[in-house]
Amino acid sequence: MANFKGHALPGSFFLIFGIWWSIKYPLRYACKKNKKVCSFGSKVGLQRLEIIEGATKAVFALIGMIAEQFVPDGPHLKLYNSEEKQWSHLMNWQHSTMYLFYGISGVVDIITHTTKAVPVAIDRMMLSIAVFVEGFLFYYHVHGRAMLDVHVHLLLLVAVFGGALCIFLEVFHRGNIILELFRTSLCILQGSWFWQIGFVLYPPGGGPEWDQMDHSNMLFITMCYCWHYAFSLLIVAVNYGIVTWVVQTKMKNGESLEMELLKSREREEDSEDEI
Structure with a gap:
Protein backbone atom coordinates (compact mmCIF):
# COMPACT_ATOMS: atom_id res chain seq x y z
CA MET A 1 0.00 0.00 0.00
CA ALA A 2 2.99 2.33 0.16
CA ASN A 3 2.07 3.75 -3.26
CA PHE A 4 -0.93 4.96 -5.23
CA LYS A 5 -1.80 1.55 -6.70
CA GLY A 6 -1.71 -0.02 -3.23
CA HIS A 7 -4.52 2.30 -2.13
CA ALA A 8 -6.45 2.07 -5.41
CA LEU A 9 -6.71 -1.74 -5.11
CA PRO A 10 -8.62 -1.88 -1.78
CA GLY A 11 -10.48 1.27 -2.81
CA SER A 12 -11.78 -0.50 -5.91
CA PHE A 13 -12.63 -3.55 -3.77
CA PHE A 14 -14.87 -1.53 -1.47
CA LEU A 15 -16.39 0.54 -4.27
CA ILE A 16 -17.39 -2.56 -6.25
CA PHE A 17 -18.99 -4.20 -3.23
CA GLY A 18 -20.65 -0.97 -2.08
CA ILE A 19 -22.21 -0.25 -5.47
CA TRP A 20 -23.32 -3.89 -5.76
CA TRP A 21 -24.96 -3.73 -2.32
CA SER A 22 -26.69 -0.45 -3.26
CA ILE A 23 -28.46 -2.44 -6.01
CA LYS A 24 -28.82 -5.80 -4.29
CA TYR A 25 -30.51 -4.75 -1.03
CA PRO A 26 -33.08 -2.35 -2.53
CA LEU A 27 -33.89 -4.99 -5.16
CA ARG A 28 -34.38 -7.68 -2.53
CA TYR A 29 -36.51 -5.34 -0.42
CA ALA A 30 -38.69 -4.35 -3.38
CA CYS A 31 -39.06 -7.95 -4.53
CA LYS A 32 -40.17 -9.11 -1.09
CA LYS A 33 -42.95 -6.54 -1.22
CA ASN A 34 -43.93 -7.60 -4.77
CA LYS A 35 -43.29 -11.33 -4.97
CA LYS A 36 -45.71 -11.80 -7.86
CA VAL A 37 -43.56 -9.87 -10.35
CA CYS A 38 -40.08 -10.60 -9.03
CA SER A 39 -38.43 -13.93 -8.28
CA PHE A 40 -35.18 -12.37 -7.05
CA GLY A 41 -36.34 -12.49 -3.43
CA SER A 42 -36.64 -16.28 -3.40
CA LYS A 43 -34.57 -18.17 -0.81
CA VAL A 44 -32.67 -20.19 -3.44
CA GLY A 45 -31.85 -17.11 -5.50
CA LEU A 46 -30.56 -15.22 -2.48
CA GLN A 47 -28.41 -18.14 -1.37
CA ARG A 48 -26.78 -18.33 -4.79
CA LEU A 49 -26.03 -14.63 -4.71
CA GLU A 50 -24.51 -14.91 -1.23
CA ILE A 51 -22.30 -17.79 -2.40
CA ILE A 52 -21.12 -15.84 -5.47
CA GLU A 53 -20.52 -12.79 -3.31
CA GLY A 54 -18.49 -14.80 -0.80
CA ALA A 55 -16.39 -16.38 -3.55
CA THR A 56 -15.73 -12.95 -5.08
CA LYS A 57 -14.71 -11.60 -1.69
CA ALA A 58 -12.31 -14.51 -1.14
CA VAL A 59 -10.75 -14.09 -4.60
CA PHE A 60 -10.29 -10.33 -4.13
CA ALA A 61 -8.66 -10.94 -0.73
CA LEU A 62 -6.31 -13.54 -2.22
CA ILE A 63 -5.29 -11.10 -4.97
CA GLY A 64 -4.60 -8.46 -2.30
CA MET A 65 -2.43 -10.81 -0.22
CA ILE A 66 -0.44 -11.96 -3.25
CA ALA A 67 0.08 -8.35 -4.35
CA GLU A 68 1.33 -7.33 -0.89
CA GLN A 69 3.66 -10.29 -0.51
CA PHE A 70 5.15 -10.64 -3.99
CA VAL A 71 5.65 -7.11 -5.26
CA PRO A 72 9.34 -6.51 -6.11
CA ASP A 73 10.02 -4.81 -2.77
CA GLY A 74 7.68 -7.08 -0.77
CA PRO A 75 8.51 -9.59 1.98
CA HIS A 76 7.89 -12.71 -0.19
CA LEU A 77 6.42 -14.52 2.86
CA LYS A 78 9.50 -13.67 4.93
CA LEU A 79 8.47 -12.22 8.29
CA TYR A 80 11.87 -11.88 9.99
CA ASN A 81 15.18 -10.88 8.46
CA SER A 82 17.76 -12.97 10.34
CA GLU A 83 20.67 -11.18 8.66
CA GLU A 84 19.61 -7.69 9.79
CA LYS A 85 17.92 -9.11 12.91
CA GLN A 86 14.67 -7.20 12.46
CA TRP A 87 11.12 -7.69 11.24
CA SER A 88 10.71 -7.67 7.47
CA HIS A 89 8.19 -5.35 5.72
CA LEU A 90 5.70 -5.14 8.57
CA MET A 91 3.50 -2.71 6.61
CA ASN A 92 2.99 -5.32 3.91
CA TRP A 93 2.28 -7.95 6.54
CA GLN A 94 -0.34 -5.71 8.17
CA HIS A 95 -2.08 -5.21 4.84
CA SER A 96 -1.91 -8.95 4.14
CA THR A 97 -3.52 -9.60 7.53
CA MET A 98 -6.34 -7.23 6.66
CA TYR A 99 -6.95 -9.08 3.38
CA LEU A 100 -6.72 -12.41 5.21
CA PHE A 101 -9.71 -11.64 7.41
CA TYR A 102 -11.79 -10.54 4.43
CA GLY A 103 -10.82 -13.81 2.75
CA ILE A 104 -11.97 -15.74 5.82
CA SER A 105 -15.23 -13.81 5.69
CA GLY A 106 -15.71 -14.88 2.08
CA VAL A 107 -15.08 -18.54 2.92
CA VAL A 108 -17.54 -18.32 5.84
CA ASP A 109 -20.15 -16.88 3.46
CA ILE A 110 -19.75 -19.90 1.19
CA ILE A 111 -19.93 -22.40 4.07
CA THR A 112 -22.94 -20.66 5.64
CA HIS A 113 -25.03 -20.74 2.47
CA THR A 114 -24.01 -24.15 1.12
CA THR A 115 -24.44 -26.15 4.34
CA LYS A 116 -26.59 -26.09 7.45
CA ALA A 117 -23.66 -26.80 9.74
CA VAL A 118 -23.42 -23.22 11.08
CA PRO A 119 -25.98 -20.55 11.98
CA VAL A 120 -26.82 -18.14 9.17
CA ALA A 121 -25.83 -15.09 11.26
CA ILE A 122 -22.19 -16.28 11.35
CA ASP A 123 -21.57 -14.66 7.95
CA ARG A 124 -22.45 -11.21 9.32
CA MET A 125 -20.45 -11.84 12.49
CA HIS A 151 -5.41 12.59 9.76
CA VAL A 152 -6.53 10.99 6.48
CA HIS A 153 -6.18 7.54 8.02
CA LEU A 154 -8.06 8.51 11.18
CA LEU A 155 -10.91 9.80 9.03
CA LEU A 156 -10.97 6.41 7.34
CA LEU A 157 -11.43 4.78 10.75
CA VAL A 158 -14.76 6.62 11.19
CA ALA A 159 -16.19 4.69 8.23
CA VAL A 160 -14.45 1.45 9.20
CA PHE A 161 -15.59 1.25 12.83
CA GLY A 162 -19.01 2.59 11.88
CA GLY A 163 -19.33 -0.20 9.34
CA ALA A 164 -18.16 -2.82 11.85
CA LEU A 165 -20.78 -1.70 14.38
CA CYS A 166 -23.52 -1.64 11.75
CA ILE A 167 -22.71 -5.16 10.53
CA PHE A 168 -22.62 -6.40 14.13
CA LEU A 169 -26.17 -5.07 14.61
CA GLU A 170 -27.18 -7.01 11.51
CA VAL A 171 -26.29 -10.22 13.35
CA PHE A 172 -29.40 -9.61 15.50
CA HIS A 173 -31.48 -7.67 12.94
CA ARG A 174 -30.77 -9.51 9.71
CA GLY A 175 -32.53 -8.15 6.65
CA ASN A 176 -33.10 -4.68 8.13
CA ILE A 177 -33.02 -2.44 5.04
CA ILE A 178 -31.96 0.65 7.04
CA LEU A 179 -28.89 -1.05 8.49
CA GLU A 180 -28.03 -2.56 5.09
CA LEU A 181 -28.23 0.79 3.31
CA PHE A 182 -26.21 2.50 6.05
CA ARG A 183 -23.54 -0.20 5.80
CA THR A 184 -23.56 0.22 2.01
CA SER A 185 -22.99 3.96 2.23
CA LEU A 186 -20.03 3.45 4.59
CA CYS A 187 -18.56 0.81 2.29
CA ILE A 188 -18.69 3.20 -0.69
CA LEU A 189 -17.18 5.90 1.53
CA GLN A 190 -14.29 3.58 2.40
CA GLY A 191 -13.66 2.85 -1.26
CA SER A 192 -13.65 6.45 -2.43
CA TRP A 193 -11.58 7.53 0.58
CA PHE A 194 -8.88 4.94 -0.14
CA TRP A 195 -8.56 6.52 -3.58
CA GLN A 196 -8.43 9.97 -1.98
CA ILE A 197 -5.63 8.86 0.38
CA GLY A 198 -3.71 7.63 -2.65
CA PHE A 199 -4.05 11.02 -4.35
CA VAL A 200 -3.01 12.87 -1.17
CA LEU A 201 0.00 10.77 -0.13
CA TYR A 202 1.18 9.42 -3.50
CA PRO A 203 0.04 11.80 -6.28
CA PRO A 204 -0.01 9.81 -9.56
CA GLY A 205 1.78 11.07 -12.64
CA GLY A 206 4.32 13.07 -10.67
CA GLY A 207 1.75 15.58 -9.43
CA PRO A 208 2.58 18.16 -6.74
CA GLU A 209 2.86 16.69 -3.25
CA TRP A 210 0.63 17.90 -0.44
CA ASP A 211 2.24 19.76 2.47
CA GLN A 212 1.89 17.21 5.26
CA MET A 213 2.21 19.83 8.02
CA ASP A 214 -0.10 22.52 6.61
CA HIS A 215 -3.14 22.98 8.88
CA SER A 216 -5.27 24.34 6.04
CA ASN A 217 -4.79 21.05 4.21
CA MET A 218 -6.25 19.28 7.26
CA LEU A 219 -9.27 21.58 7.22
CA PHE A 220 -9.83 20.97 3.51
CA ILE A 221 -9.39 17.20 3.71
CA THR A 222 -11.93 17.03 6.57
CA MET A 223 -14.43 18.94 4.46
CA CYS A 224 -13.55 16.72 1.49
CA TYR A 225 -14.37 13.66 3.61
CA CYS A 226 -17.89 15.00 4.14
CA TRP A 227 -18.22 15.51 0.37
CA HIS A 228 -17.20 11.90 -0.17
CA TYR A 229 -19.95 10.73 2.17
CA ALA A 230 -22.50 12.97 0.46
CA PHE A 231 -21.45 11.36 -2.84
CA SER A 232 -21.85 7.92 -1.24
CA LEU A 233 -25.35 8.74 -0.01
CA LEU A 234 -26.23 10.05 -3.47
CA ILE A 235 -25.19 6.76 -5.10
CA VAL A 236 -27.28 4.77 -2.61
CA ALA A 237 -30.30 7.05 -3.08
CA VAL A 238 -30.12 7.02 -6.89
CA ASN A 239 -29.74 3.24 -7.10
CA TYR A 240 -32.56 2.75 -4.59
CA GLY A 241 -34.81 5.00 -6.66
CA ILE A 242 -33.94 3.29 -9.95
CA VAL A 243 -34.45 -0.21 -8.55
CA THR A 244 -37.77 0.72 -6.94
CA TRP A 245 -38.99 2.36 -10.17
CA VAL A 246 -38.05 -0.69 -12.26
CA VAL A 247 -39.84 -3.11 -9.92
CA GLN A 248 -42.95 -0.93 -9.72
CA THR A 249 -43.01 -0.54 -13.51
CA LYS A 250 -42.75 -4.29 -13.91
CA MET A 251 -45.56 -4.74 -11.37
CA LYS A 252 -47.84 -2.33 -13.26
CA ASN A 253 -47.10 -4.06 -16.56
CA GLY A 254 -47.89 -7.40 -14.92
CA GLU A 255 -51.18 -6.08 -13.55
CA SER A 256 -52.18 -4.63 -16.93
CA LEU A 257 -51.35 -7.96 -18.60
CA GLU A 258 -53.49 -9.81 -16.04
CA MET A 259 -56.38 -7.40 -16.71
CA GLU A 260 -56.13 -7.94 -20.46
CA LEU A 261 -56.13 -11.71 -20.00
CA LEU A 262 -59.12 -11.46 -17.68
CA LYS A 263 -61.03 -9.32 -20.16
CA SER A 264 -60.26 -11.69 -23.04
CA ARG A 265 -61.54 -14.61 -20.96
CA GLU A 266 -64.75 -12.72 -20.16
CA ARG A 267 -65.28 -12.00 -23.85
CA GLU A 268 -64.79 -15.66 -24.71
CA GLU A 269 -67.32 -16.67 -22.04
CA ASP A 270 -69.83 -14.10 -23.33
CA SER A 271 -69.44 -15.34 -26.91
CA GLU A 272 -69.98 -18.91 -25.74
CA ASP A 273 -73.17 -17.89 -23.91
CA GLU A 274 -74.47 -16.16 -27.05
CA ILE A 275 -73.87 -19.29 -29.11
Missing part, protein backbone atom coordinates in the same frame (compact mmCIF):
# COMPACT_ATOMS: atom_id res chain seq x y z
CA MET A 126 -17.33 -12.74 10.51
CA LEU A 127 -17.72 -9.75 8.21
CA SER A 128 -18.04 -7.50 11.26
CA ILE A 129 -14.85 -9.02 12.69
CA ALA A 130 -13.02 -8.51 9.37
CA VAL A 131 -14.01 -4.83 9.21
CA PHE A 132 -13.06 -4.34 12.87
CA VAL A 133 -9.64 -5.95 12.29
CA GLU A 134 -9.10 -3.55 9.37
CA GLY A 135 -9.75 -0.57 11.65
CA PHE A 136 -7.70 -2.06 14.49
CA LEU A 137 -4.68 -2.50 12.21
CA PHE A 138 -4.98 0.97 10.70
CA TYR A 139 -5.24 2.58 14.14
CA TYR A 140 -1.70 1.39 14.94
CA HIS A 141 -0.58 1.83 11.35
CA VAL A 142 0.23 5.54 11.29
CA HIS A 143 2.01 6.25 14.59
CA GLY A 144 4.94 8.61 14.11
CA ARG A 145 3.88 9.78 10.65
CA ALA A 146 3.27 13.32 9.40
CA MET A 147 0.17 15.18 10.59
CA LEU A 148 -1.84 14.99 7.36
CA ASP A 149 -0.94 11.33 6.83
CA VAL A 150 -2.30 10.48 10.29
Whole structure:
Protein backbone atom coordinates (compact mmCIF):
# COMPACT_ATOMS: atom_id res chain seq x y z
CA MET A 1 0.00 0.00 0.00
CA ALA A 2 2.99 2.33 0.16
CA ASN A 3 2.07 3.75 -3.26
CA PHE A 4 -0.93 4.96 -5.23
CA LYS A 5 -1.80 1.55 -6.70
CA GLY A 6 -1.71 -0.02 -3.23
CA HIS A 7 -4.52 2.30 -2.13
CA ALA A 8 -6.45 2.07 -5.41
CA LEU A 9 -6.71 -1.74 -5.11
CA PRO A 10 -8.62 -1.88 -1.78
CA GLY A 11 -10.48 1.27 -2.81
CA SER A 12 -11.78 -0.50 -5.91
CA PHE A 13 -12.63 -3.55 -3.77
CA PHE A 14 -14.87 -1.53 -1.47
CA LEU A 15 -16.39 0.54 -4.27
CA ILE A 16 -17.39 -2.56 -6.25
CA PHE A 17 -18.99 -4.20 -3.23
CA GLY A 18 -20.65 -0.97 -2.08
CA ILE A 19 -22.21 -0.25 -5.47
CA TRP A 20 -23.32 -3.89 -5.76
CA TRP A 21 -24.96 -3.73 -2.32
CA SER A 22 -26.69 -0.45 -3.26
CA ILE A 23 -28.46 -2.44 -6.01
CA LYS A 24 -28.82 -5.80 -4.29
CA TYR A 25 -30.51 -4.75 -1.03
CA PRO A 26 -33.08 -2.35 -2.53
CA LEU A 27 -33.89 -4.99 -5.16
CA ARG A 28 -34.38 -7.68 -2.53
CA TYR A 29 -36.51 -5.34 -0.42
CA ALA A 30 -38.69 -4.35 -3.38
CA CYS A 31 -39.06 -7.95 -4.53
CA LYS A 32 -40.17 -9.11 -1.09
CA LYS A 33 -42.95 -6.54 -1.22
CA ASN A 34 -43.93 -7.60 -4.77
CA LYS A 35 -43.29 -11.33 -4.97
CA LYS A 36 -45.71 -11.80 -7.86
CA VAL A 37 -43.56 -9.87 -10.35
CA CYS A 38 -40.08 -10.60 -9.03
CA SER A 39 -38.43 -13.93 -8.28
CA PHE A 40 -35.18 -12.37 -7.05
CA GLY A 41 -36.34 -12.49 -3.43
CA SER A 42 -36.64 -16.28 -3.40
CA LYS A 43 -34.57 -18.17 -0.81
CA VAL A 44 -32.67 -20.19 -3.44
CA GLY A 45 -31.85 -17.11 -5.50
CA LEU A 46 -30.56 -15.22 -2.48
CA GLN A 47 -28.41 -18.14 -1.37
CA ARG A 48 -26.78 -18.33 -4.79
CA LEU A 49 -26.03 -14.63 -4.71
CA GLU A 50 -24.51 -14.91 -1.23
CA ILE A 51 -22.30 -17.79 -2.40
CA ILE A 52 -21.12 -15.84 -5.47
CA GLU A 53 -20.52 -12.79 -3.31
CA GLY A 54 -18.49 -14.80 -0.80
CA ALA A 55 -16.39 -16.38 -3.55
CA THR A 56 -15.73 -12.95 -5.08
CA LYS A 57 -14.71 -11.60 -1.69
CA ALA A 58 -12.31 -14.51 -1.14
CA VAL A 59 -10.75 -14.09 -4.60
CA PHE A 60 -10.29 -10.33 -4.13
CA ALA A 61 -8.66 -10.94 -0.73
CA LEU A 62 -6.31 -13.54 -2.22
CA ILE A 63 -5.29 -11.10 -4.97
CA GLY A 64 -4.60 -8.46 -2.30
CA MET A 65 -2.43 -10.81 -0.22
CA ILE A 66 -0.44 -11.96 -3.25
CA ALA A 67 0.08 -8.35 -4.35
CA GLU A 68 1.33 -7.33 -0.89
CA GLN A 69 3.66 -10.29 -0.51
CA PHE A 70 5.15 -10.64 -3.99
CA VAL A 71 5.65 -7.11 -5.26
CA PRO A 72 9.34 -6.51 -6.11
CA ASP A 73 10.02 -4.81 -2.77
CA GLY A 74 7.68 -7.08 -0.77
CA PRO A 75 8.51 -9.59 1.98
CA HIS A 76 7.89 -12.71 -0.19
CA LEU A 77 6.42 -14.52 2.86
CA LYS A 78 9.50 -13.67 4.93
CA LEU A 79 8.47 -12.22 8.29
CA TYR A 80 11.87 -11.88 9.99
CA ASN A 81 15.18 -10.88 8.46
CA SER A 82 17.76 -12.97 10.34
CA GLU A 83 20.67 -11.18 8.66
CA GLU A 84 19.61 -7.69 9.79
CA LYS A 85 17.92 -9.11 12.91
CA GLN A 86 14.67 -7.20 12.46
CA TRP A 87 11.12 -7.69 11.24
CA SER A 88 10.71 -7.67 7.47
CA HIS A 89 8.19 -5.35 5.72
CA LEU A 90 5.70 -5.14 8.57
CA MET A 91 3.50 -2.71 6.61
CA ASN A 92 2.99 -5.32 3.91
CA TRP A 93 2.28 -7.95 6.54
CA GLN A 94 -0.34 -5.71 8.17
CA HIS A 95 -2.08 -5.21 4.84
CA SER A 96 -1.91 -8.95 4.14
CA THR A 97 -3.52 -9.60 7.53
CA MET A 98 -6.34 -7.23 6.66
CA TYR A 99 -6.95 -9.08 3.38
CA LEU A 100 -6.72 -12.41 5.21
CA PHE A 101 -9.71 -11.64 7.41
CA TYR A 102 -11.79 -10.54 4.43
CA GLY A 103 -10.82 -13.81 2.75
CA ILE A 104 -11.97 -15.74 5.82
CA SER A 105 -15.23 -13.81 5.69
CA GLY A 106 -15.71 -14.88 2.08
CA VAL A 107 -15.08 -18.54 2.92
CA VAL A 108 -17.54 -18.32 5.84
CA ASP A 109 -20.15 -16.88 3.46
CA ILE A 110 -19.75 -19.90 1.19
CA ILE A 111 -19.93 -22.40 4.07
CA THR A 112 -22.94 -20.66 5.64
CA HIS A 113 -25.03 -20.74 2.47
CA THR A 114 -24.01 -24.15 1.12
CA THR A 115 -24.44 -26.15 4.34
CA LYS A 116 -26.59 -26.09 7.45
CA ALA A 117 -23.66 -26.80 9.74
CA VAL A 118 -23.42 -23.22 11.08
CA PRO A 119 -25.98 -20.55 11.98
CA VAL A 120 -26.82 -18.14 9.17
CA ALA A 121 -25.83 -15.09 11.26
CA ILE A 122 -22.19 -16.28 11.35
CA ASP A 123 -21.57 -14.66 7.95
CA ARG A 124 -22.45 -11.21 9.32
CA MET A 125 -20.45 -11.84 12.49
CA MET A 126 -17.33 -12.74 10.51
CA LEU A 127 -17.72 -9.75 8.21
CA SER A 128 -18.04 -7.50 11.26
CA ILE A 129 -14.85 -9.02 12.69
CA ALA A 130 -13.02 -8.51 9.37
CA VAL A 131 -14.01 -4.83 9.21
CA PHE A 132 -13.06 -4.34 12.87
CA VAL A 133 -9.64 -5.95 12.29
CA GLU A 134 -9.10 -3.55 9.37
CA GLY A 135 -9.75 -0.57 11.65
CA PHE A 136 -7.70 -2.06 14.49
CA LEU A 137 -4.68 -2.50 12.21
CA PHE A 138 -4.98 0.97 10.70
CA TYR A 139 -5.24 2.58 14.14
CA TYR A 140 -1.70 1.39 14.94
CA HIS A 141 -0.58 1.83 11.35
CA VAL A 142 0.23 5.54 11.29
CA HIS A 143 2.01 6.25 14.59
CA GLY A 144 4.94 8.61 14.11
CA ARG A 145 3.88 9.78 10.65
CA ALA A 146 3.27 13.32 9.40
CA MET A 147 0.17 15.18 10.59
CA LEU A 148 -1.84 14.99 7.36
CA ASP A 149 -0.94 11.33 6.83
CA VAL A 150 -2.30 10.48 10.29
CA HIS A 151 -5.41 12.59 9.76
CA VAL A 152 -6.53 10.99 6.48
CA HIS A 153 -6.18 7.54 8.02
CA LEU A 154 -8.06 8.51 11.18
CA LEU A 155 -10.91 9.80 9.03
CA LEU A 156 -10.97 6.41 7.34
CA LEU A 157 -11.43 4.78 10.75
CA VAL A 158 -14.76 6.62 11.19
CA ALA A 159 -16.19 4.69 8.23
CA VAL A 160 -14.45 1.45 9.20
CA PHE A 161 -15.59 1.25 12.83
CA GLY A 162 -19.01 2.59 11.88
CA GLY A 163 -19.33 -0.20 9.34
CA ALA A 164 -18.16 -2.82 11.85
CA LEU A 165 -20.78 -1.70 14.38
CA CYS A 166 -23.52 -1.64 11.75
CA ILE A 167 -22.71 -5.16 10.53
CA PHE A 168 -22.62 -6.40 14.13
CA LEU A 169 -26.17 -5.07 14.61
CA GLU A 170 -27.18 -7.01 11.51
CA VAL A 171 -26.29 -10.22 13.35
CA PHE A 172 -29.40 -9.61 15.50
CA HIS A 173 -31.48 -7.67 12.94
CA ARG A 174 -30.77 -9.51 9.71
CA GLY A 175 -32.53 -8.15 6.65
CA ASN A 176 -33.10 -4.68 8.13
CA ILE A 177 -33.02 -2.44 5.04
CA ILE A 178 -31.96 0.65 7.04
CA LEU A 179 -28.89 -1.05 8.49
CA GLU A 180 -28.03 -2.56 5.09
CA LEU A 181 -28.23 0.79 3.31
CA PHE A 182 -26.21 2.50 6.05
CA ARG A 183 -23.54 -0.20 5.80
CA THR A 184 -23.56 0.22 2.01
CA SER A 185 -22.99 3.96 2.23
CA LEU A 186 -20.03 3.45 4.59
CA CYS A 187 -18.56 0.81 2.29
CA ILE A 188 -18.69 3.20 -0.69
CA LEU A 189 -17.18 5.90 1.53
CA GLN A 190 -14.29 3.58 2.40
CA GLY A 191 -13.66 2.85 -1.26
CA SER A 192 -13.65 6.45 -2.43
CA TRP A 193 -11.58 7.53 0.58
CA PHE A 194 -8.88 4.94 -0.14
CA TRP A 195 -8.56 6.52 -3.58
CA GLN A 196 -8.43 9.97 -1.98
CA ILE A 197 -5.63 8.86 0.38
CA GLY A 198 -3.71 7.63 -2.65
CA PHE A 199 -4.05 11.02 -4.35
CA VAL A 200 -3.01 12.87 -1.17
CA LEU A 201 0.00 10.77 -0.13
CA TYR A 202 1.18 9.42 -3.50
CA PRO A 203 0.04 11.80 -6.28
CA PRO A 204 -0.01 9.81 -9.56
CA GLY A 205 1.78 11.07 -12.64
CA GLY A 206 4.32 13.07 -10.67
CA GLY A 207 1.75 15.58 -9.43
CA PRO A 208 2.58 18.16 -6.74
CA GLU A 209 2.86 16.69 -3.25
CA TRP A 210 0.63 17.90 -0.44
CA ASP A 211 2.24 19.76 2.47
CA GLN A 212 1.89 17.21 5.26
CA MET A 213 2.21 19.83 8.02
CA ASP A 214 -0.10 22.52 6.61
CA HIS A 215 -3.14 22.98 8.88
CA SER A 216 -5.27 24.34 6.04
CA ASN A 217 -4.79 21.05 4.21
CA MET A 218 -6.25 19.28 7.26
CA LEU A 219 -9.27 21.58 7.22
CA PHE A 220 -9.83 20.97 3.51
CA ILE A 221 -9.39 17.20 3.71
CA THR A 222 -11.93 17.03 6.57
CA MET A 223 -14.43 18.94 4.46
CA CYS A 224 -13.55 16.72 1.49
CA TYR A 225 -14.37 13.66 3.61
CA CYS A 226 -17.89 15.00 4.14
CA TRP A 227 -18.22 15.51 0.37
CA HIS A 228 -17.20 11.90 -0.17
CA TYR A 229 -19.95 10.73 2.17
CA ALA A 230 -22.50 12.97 0.46
CA PHE A 231 -21.45 11.36 -2.84
CA SER A 232 -21.85 7.92 -1.24
CA LEU A 233 -25.35 8.74 -0.01
CA LEU A 234 -26.23 10.05 -3.47
CA ILE A 235 -25.19 6.76 -5.10
CA VAL A 236 -27.28 4.77 -2.61
CA ALA A 237 -30.30 7.05 -3.08
CA VAL A 238 -30.12 7.02 -6.89
CA ASN A 239 -29.74 3.24 -7.10
CA TYR A 240 -32.56 2.75 -4.59
CA GLY A 241 -34.81 5.00 -6.66
CA ILE A 242 -33.94 3.29 -9.95
CA VAL A 243 -34.45 -0.21 -8.55
CA THR A 244 -37.77 0.72 -6.94
CA TRP A 245 -38.99 2.36 -10.17
CA VAL A 246 -38.05 -0.69 -12.26
CA VAL A 247 -39.84 -3.11 -9.92
CA GLN A 248 -42.95 -0.93 -9.72
CA THR A 249 -43.01 -0.54 -13.51
CA LYS A 250 -42.75 -4.29 -13.91
CA MET A 251 -45.56 -4.74 -11.37
CA LYS A 252 -47.84 -2.33 -13.26
CA ASN A 253 -47.10 -4.06 -16.56
CA GLY A 254 -47.89 -7.40 -14.92
CA GLU A 255 -51.18 -6.08 -13.55
CA SER A 256 -52.18 -4.63 -16.93
CA LEU A 257 -51.35 -7.96 -18.60
CA GLU A 258 -53.49 -9.81 -16.04
CA MET A 259 -56.38 -7.40 -16.71
CA GLU A 260 -56.13 -7.94 -20.46
CA LEU A 261 -56.13 -11.71 -20.00
CA LEU A 262 -59.12 -11.46 -17.68
CA LYS A 263 -61.03 -9.32 -20.16
CA SER A 264 -60.26 -11.69 -23.04
CA ARG A 265 -61.54 -14.61 -20.96
CA GLU A 266 -64.75 -12.72 -20.16
CA ARG A 267 -65.28 -12.00 -23.85
CA GLU A 268 -64.79 -15.66 -24.71
CA GLU A 269 -67.32 -16.67 -22.04
CA ASP A 270 -69.83 -14.10 -23.33
CA SER A 271 -69.44 -15.34 -26.91
CA GLU A 272 -69.98 -18.91 -25.74
CA ASP A 273 -73.17 -17.89 -23.91
CA GLU A 274 -74.47 -16.16 -27.05
CA ILE A 275 -73.87 -19.29 -29.11
